[in-house]
Amino acid sequence: QSTITGTVTDAANNDALAGTTVQVKGTNVGATSDAQGKYQLNLPAGAKTLVFSFIGYQPTEVAIGNRSVVDARLTATDNALSEVVVVGYGVQNRRDITTAIGSVKARDLANQPVTSFDQALAAKIAGVQVSQTSGAPGAALSIRVRGTGSISAGNDPLYVIDGIPLSRDTKFATGSTNTQFPDNPINVLSTINTDDIESIEVLKDASAAAIYGSRGSNGVVLLTTKRGKEGKTVINYDGYTGVQQVSKKIDLLNAYEYAQLSYEAKNNAYLDRNPTGKATDSNDIRNRGVGAPSTLIQPEIVPYLSGQAGLTDTDWQNEIFRSAPIQNHTLSISGGKDNVKFYVSGNYMDQRGVVINSGFKRYSARANVDVKSGRLTVGANLNPTYSYHDLIKAEGPYLGEGVVGLALQMPPLFPVYNADGSYNFGGNAWGYGATSILNPVAIANQVNDKLSQLRVLGNVYAQYEITKDLSYRLSVGADVNSFQRDYYRPSTLEIRDRKGASTPTGFSRAQNFVDWLVENTLNYNHSFGLHTISGLAGFTAQKDRRTSNELTATNFPNDLVTTLNAGQVSSGASDIQEWSLLSYLGRVQYDYNGKYLLSAAIRADGSSRFGRDNRYGTFPSVSAGWNVSQESFLKPVTWLSDLKIRASYGLTGNFQIPNYGSISLLNYQNYILGNEVVVSGLAPGNSANDKLKWEKTAMFDIGFDVSFFRNRLNLTVDYYNANTSDLLLNVPVPRASGFSTELQNIGKVNNQGFEFTLSTRQTFGRLRWDASANLATNRNEVKALGPSGDPIIVAGGVAGAQFITQIGHPIGEYYTYINDGVYKNQAEIDASPGLHVSTTRPGDFKFRDVSGGPNGQPDGKFDLSSDRTVTGSYFPKFTFGFTNNFAYRGFDLGFAVQGVQGHKILNLLRRYVYNMEGNGNLFRGALDRWQSPENPGNGVVNRANRLASGSNGEISTWHIESGSYVRIRTITLGYTLPTTLLQRIRVTRARIYVTTQNPFTFTKYLGYNPEVNSRPDSALSSGEDYGTYPLPRTTSVGINLSF
């Protein structure tokens, strides 16, 4: 036995690396380096090799030979320049990249209590905005790469998992329970276990994405899963368990304040109509006046008015929210030997929701195997997943039965349960002109809405090395998805406006997707002298077929059996849809001495979705890079480690258009004849358009990557300018044609912005600090619309909530009236004739005259026709992210911050929770209302009135709020146990950690979540909050073990 010593340093800057694990290969003997990077250990007999490992560095093996001093220089894996980056149909060294690609590695995703990798992507990549619009377990997110390019086709990026481009159609597979206020869809990407992911690359510019042709316009997310590596078999266990709580509660009136306000609202409505009446008039007297029953006093509020103590005062938020557990476990085994490499994993995740009765479970497995035999390599990836959602209707206000909106609106004077234990439905069909508000606890607990997804995603490939330079690859993949949703609404749940037991209804909905893909590619790579040339040519075919069935039933005799056999089937339908895509692709890359880089790619896509006159689209791109720091004149500049300038231009498409959009389809338009007999009718639902095609984006990108001080400080800057044209629009056509719109390729949108990413790695003695900050701006501007260039105005959750898309402006701005506070007294009203309707009273809203005169000047009148104006946008001015990791000895501490600034939210829930009608409960701000000229409140909140007077009901800036926020996304504290301790139990690595997700959010927004967006898939009307599932705050403890 002999002693061996040495020093471990960072290969890039020669800094000492404290805390490095040094192990004698094949044994459990090891040591850890000290603050100076020095280690010492006793070698067992037969020791030949040392293995040096340290988080963030490539594990390095060094032969001992007969030395007694063995130094090691470790290369950081996250050295931006040395990492391998996955690009479409291949990989490249970061140094050779000439396009804009953002990259996130496994360690940046791991150990966060998230159901899906896209959640963990938030704030990680400049120009990639991840919005968690719903906090429901397993709910879909909205991801936008470099802004919003499309108005009516989708804006989601293309997801490519281990080379298989996924169909976007599954996103809407599960349908909705309410067409007016659709459910937030589930996240079909949550079938992927985050622990299986090796890396995620986002192809941001058109040049990088052009290899995906007609699907590249919204950016491409390439997801690569872990594969086995040559060497010792490694077993990993990663698991955490935690508890979630709602990250925010909203301040509402208590029952006494509510009763007082409701009383005031009734009196004001009564006195408006009967000026001779008195507030003390009994309901009998009131009943004879106009406006009853809305002016009658509810007997339920009377005891509260006198301040009687101890009355029911339900906090409905507390009733629907709960502390909910979350747990996740992944066990994987990987390794490689004798030409066979494998990675196999199993995962179980269980997340209960913070809203009662909601949750998500996932069971998944993955097997990635590669076998090499001579010139032939074959392999397979297989990923079966079963996931299960307990769904809750959280979206929409009371009329959409959204439980969150209901909990805010429900008057606190009703209890959750009656004395006999049954649900109290006092808020429903209350009478007195009150809005019917159903008991949200009853809805959450009694509606049975279960969804399961079975997905098998995988491919097999064979790769043959024809010559040293040329290889052929055949890959056959499939993504098979099977969804099943079962819904039952029991008789014990009342329906709106109707007292007593309801007729139970249920549906059973199944959707199956089979998406298959065959890819043939040839790869060529040749170096001669200082030149390297590589090429790719391919032919691919993809087809997607969806079959769906749905049955609905009603008249269940009781609630004992909730499957449809128990009821009477009232309707049924089945539907089949298909699309296909044939593609030819090619790419050439040239590299001279690592200094000059050139790349060109092209793809031609033919699709069944395009009209018969435009079957094929071609998408070319070029890019170039210059590694300036390789030039001899920069070699002496030692503080500059690297400098690369790059530029790219490319054309991509967006084929997220309807499957049969070019064909004039007939809709079933039935009628009733005879003795109530339904007769079949048919009528065209849309006009035909043989010219229908993809949307096209031409993007120019210029950027540089620079590293200073031995790569300790890295900066990447990009500017891009993207022009999307042939934008698919439902162009308004004269309704006298029989149609209101026609799908045409007509609009143009420009997106341009800057992206900055700054990262640093510093060591201070034993303390290591890694930080990365990114900031992105995007300016969205509509350049052209329909034939006449008219604005597109659409309504949101209610007709008056309008959005305008017009040339020279961003897509989908809010288009409302401007509210200027309230009239303080009659004199103010009298002083501004023309600015209000005749029913306006003191305490009612003032509105601004903005237009109506010649040339759109103010005309001195407030007029509902002419005084709408642009009042904000959902698009942020800039977004940023900031990630920090500290390591000290075995400890690690990390936190991530996400910021979105300068966007507005149309908080339509204020229509109810801030409408001062006293119909349902109100925000606490209602206490600042106008009550009399002497007591005018804060001048902003209007008078209580059950039957709104003036124009108080109009949607205005009263409903629009700033959505800017800064959110601490995660804070993690971990401790890696010393190796010496672990060797005895044959554990190579053990880390325990505690993490908290969404601990703090800084925002002025009154609603739950400033990332909210009721219709993430409708660019024309984004940014509305009409009830949403709040985000959870999660605290969890976890462990990482390697054997």
Added chain:
Amino acid sequence: CQKDFLELKPLSQPNVDNFYKTANDFNNAVNGAYDALQSSTQYGGDYNTVIETRSDNVLDNDPSSGSGLRYNIDRFIEPTTNSVLRDTWGSLYTGINRCNLILDKIDAVTMDATLKNRYKGEAQFIRALSYFNLVRLWGKVPLVLTAGSTTDARSYVRNEIADVYASIEKDLTAAAAGLPATYTGNDIGRATSGAAKGLLGKVYVTEKKYDLAVTTLKDLVTGTTYQLLSNIADVFAVNNKNNAELLFSVKFKKGGSLGEGHGSWFGTSIGDNIEPSLRAAYSTGDKRLPLTVQIPVPTSINGVPRKFYDELSTTNDVGNDFPVLRFADVLLLYAEALNEVSYQANGDAFTVLNRVRTRAGVATYTAAQLATKEAFRTAIISERRLELALESDRWFDLIRTGTAVDALKVTGITMPAYRMYYPIPQSEIDVYNNRTTFPQNDGY
């Protein structure tokens, strides 16, 4: 193979390429045209707002509902962007386009001649009814009589009111000739020759072509196909559909998921929405008064006027048919036309008017009470209000007699005179963007 791979036809939805080929296709297409009338933006709902709430019969008490969408129409402050108006306009033209497609394509198809005439007559009837509503709501409107492309539609102009009426007359005359007088079985409910004649008579009265109205309506008045039911409430009863008083109804069926029912017409949960002046206009004992009273619907907090009462189905819809044209209306139109042609003390006009009054259980009129043409005219318009309340007539009666401003004053509403026509929906003004060929109505 490539072509086959990329040419995927819709598997679950028929398309226009293989339609309008057989008699059965036209049967489906005609049914589809009736469906437009059933739309919630026409007889299925929105006519309640744009015709009845607009008038002095009904008020809207709920300014915050739909952020004032309907309230604004009631109070004559609706902006040009009001989506109820836009959707009603669009729906009327959707129906017209369906009729145009049938009439464009049917001549080329071989089928039984009687059946072909019937299909054409039905399409002409629906088209005429749609234009009649359009021209009364908006005045000058594009007169589209063949199905054009969306590009063709950009050159449409607002045609003269007289041209629109000429087309309506022509369609209804042809329909009256081509349609059968009655149907059997599952065809009952389709437009009949009587319905076409009755509607033509109403068109003539609206145009003040009283001579033609008299000749057109006379057969119906003296005939036996249509009659007054002895009990007026029976006319509207949901268990008495297709009764002998109805010339044409838009038909509905509640329940199920096919969407063939409608919401409660004039239903309200926040207070009575019948104008007090309407109820006050009935004399004591008038059997029509109770039909305007809001009665509670079991299991609901809504009240609904008795005229359109129906129990809610399990899916919360109701299935009243909408009486577009009924015999009492025909009698009143006939009496009005007779009087306008020449007043005759206690003449036929009195007899016909009194048939309606007698059935309602109120005293008959004599020449002593109505001594002049003007007095009779006033009486008949009042009678129409009482008889046809909530049936989408009152607003049109006020407009055609030029009495809207005064009538609304009684209810406390100041109606600017230019608002006798609705604003052309802003979406249409924008899409044509041509002030010369497609101007907005005056005043807006």
